[in-house]
Amino acid sequence: MTEQEMAECIRRAARGDQPACAQLYQRFHASVRRVAQGYAALGTAEVEDVVQETFVRAFRELPRLQHPRAFSGWLLTIARHHAYALSRGAKARERVEESMAREAEVTAPALPPSLTLERRVAVVRALIEELPEGPEKETARLFYLEGELSAREIAERLGLGKSAVTMRLERFRARVKRELLARLLAAEVG
Structure with a gap:
């Protein structure tokens, strides 16, 4: 060109x-x-x-x-x-994660697997609810909350390509990761 x-x-x-x-x-x-x-x-x-x-x-x-x-x-x-x-x-999150991992090893007893799963589901549900209404929220809701549809089935239901659904799910996962780490950092600082 x-x-x-x-x-x-x-x-x-x-x-x-x-x-x-x-x-x-x-x-x-x-x-x-x-x-x-x-x-x-x-x-x-x-x-x-x-x-x-x-x-x-x-x-x-x-x-x-x-x-x-x-x-x-x-x-x-x-x-x-x-x-x-x-x-x-990323560097700050890494430091917090390392610090929290060391602290958890020393102070926190292990949670039963069922309680750990319930807490994770509750966090994911809350994060999905906080998303603005739109295609990303609908995709995350179908995949994580209904949990019975594959990415291909969601794509068919929404009239999208599978890659679009996969990209939305990746963006949601990245958002969840950032949000959880931000909340952990806030708790650490606060």
Whole structure:
């Protein structure tokens, strides 16, 4: 793609043209992924979060970009900032998890498996209820609360591809992980 074609693609994407956005994603997603993978504290799911969030932010803010030539550097800067923020959070969560694991070994007697399962179900149910109404909440509800449908069956019921359902479930799992760790951090600090 020539520089002029790239500039036109960026202008179209700034106007919300989905094929142009898809072209930019195809061209730059590997670069954004490499930036995120450079942060050792980030796991695979978090690297994917960085890629996804980088493009969401970039496409939302694209109309403000004054010079299309700056797109690549600007996009990678967004990726670095998001990866850095996530890696700082990952390091803090890791410290809290280690501390809590040591403390739990010393002070907490083991819970019976049935009680542990009940608590986990209650936490997941509460987190699903806190989600805003929409497709992600419906997908999580069908998979985790009804618990009888596979991802393929949910996709058929919702009229989606299985990959869309899988992606929604992955986003929900990442959200649950972040929320639980945030609550644990708050309890630790508080």
